[in-house]
Amino acid sequence: MRAEYFFGFIISFIVGIAMESILNFGYSFAVLCAFVSIFVYLTVEVRSQSKKVLLVSLVLLGVAFGVFRVNVSQVNTPEHSLTNLVGRVTEINGIIIDEPDVREEYTNIILGSVEPRLGREINSTLNEKMLILVRVPVYPEFKYGDNVSVIGKITIPRNFQSEEGVRAFDYKSYLAKDDIHYQMYFPKISILAHNKGNILREKLFYFKAWLIENISTSIPEPESSLASGITLGAKQSLGEELIQKFRETGVAHIVVLSGYNIAVVVGIISRLIMFMPFTIRLIMSALGIILFAVMVGGGTTVVRATFMALVVILARVLGREGDALRVLVLVGGLMVFMNPMIFLHDVSFQLSFLATLAIVIFVPVIEKYFMFVSSRTLREIVVTTFATQIFVLPLILYHMGSVSLIGFVANIFILPVVPLAMLAVAFVAVLGWVPLAGSVLAFSAYILLSYMIIAVEFFARVPFASLKNIPFSLLMLAILYAFLGYFIFRFRSRLLDY
Incomplete structure (x- = not known):
């Protein structure tokens, strides 16, 4: 297929x-566009054969x-299943x-x-896709697969003003993209049964908890929480203050399981199997990263980051920008097809896609x-950091209204250490229980x-390390990306030949 058609x-x-x-045009607009498309092709193409x-x-x-796909997804949305119970204290049974x-x-x-309990009866006729976000105290602990009963007031998610941003955060749409349309805050909750989830996921979560426990017993805080964050995506114990410093210095992507962390895992796997033939090494790297994604939970964000990391691997293997770009666009299109809401309401998807796009089309240029x-x-590291920061900066300004002025420098000082730290932490997680070897590995990781x-805290103390509350409209976002796209594709050949 010709590139322009694709x-x-x-x-x-x-x-x-x-x-x-x-704009919510409806099915009629989709039918109109399809009709015009067929009309143009049949009445003009046959005569002129114009490409x-x-x-x-x-x-x-x-x-x-695209219009048709959005309308189909809205028809299948179970948004109104509990509408008549909103604002009322209700007992609901469900599985985590x-x-x-x-x-x-x-x-x-x-x-x-x-299954909401209506009087003495349980209504089990609700759409199985409908999910409820429930906020509970930290203790007692709950696990995946627990069947619980909650008694509380059902509410509909509301948008709110972000502390960092300059506009209201569309929290309702953010949850709706994952089929979550209702909330319940601090209800009375009790466990009815355990192990009601997928047995494979239960075992994988248990294994993950075991690894985190080994890390926490071998490495003190806050280094322990950072270790769990960069390797397993478990950043909760870092504390909001330290996480905020990571954001201000532009390195927050390393404490969540982003495409960068997954790409590091790929690199580690590739080096460990360097002795194997190239094709086998490529297959083993792909299988290893897929198993890693499943082990850490296999959530939607991790799955998307995994796909993006695999695209980067493919780009390096193919060595051809055009082929890699096709794969990236195809993967992005398939993700949006599976869940149309992620295009506008999933910032992690937007950032991952733009960062990968920068690696594919901008890194070879510069x-x-x-x-x-x-x-x-x-x-x-320098080239990739520069390229990705250029590409994601307008989006960060639009969503967050803030920008890290030292993010580029901070990344240069911190990113080279991340692969070594992840490798050391991985050994600690598996061998931390071994008396002597575990201590040596734990000290190295520490x-x-x-x-x-220390580097993050140092850069966070730099005056004017970040700017906040920057007004940045959707129009400005569109103009910047239009200019960036024009610049790259207009001067690409000239820059490559310079």
């Missing part, structure tokens, strides 16, 4: 998703498909369908297969201008983790 259809499909999500006409037809068809999100002062759990950095590893925390 990109034209997928990009127009995503445009259709965005248009329908914002541009076929492109226009595909673009219109892509828009129609994901790993509890433990914070400093509370724990968020997600209930699925919910890499030769950083040849003065003699170390190849350091040069890769030194690396302490360096990272």
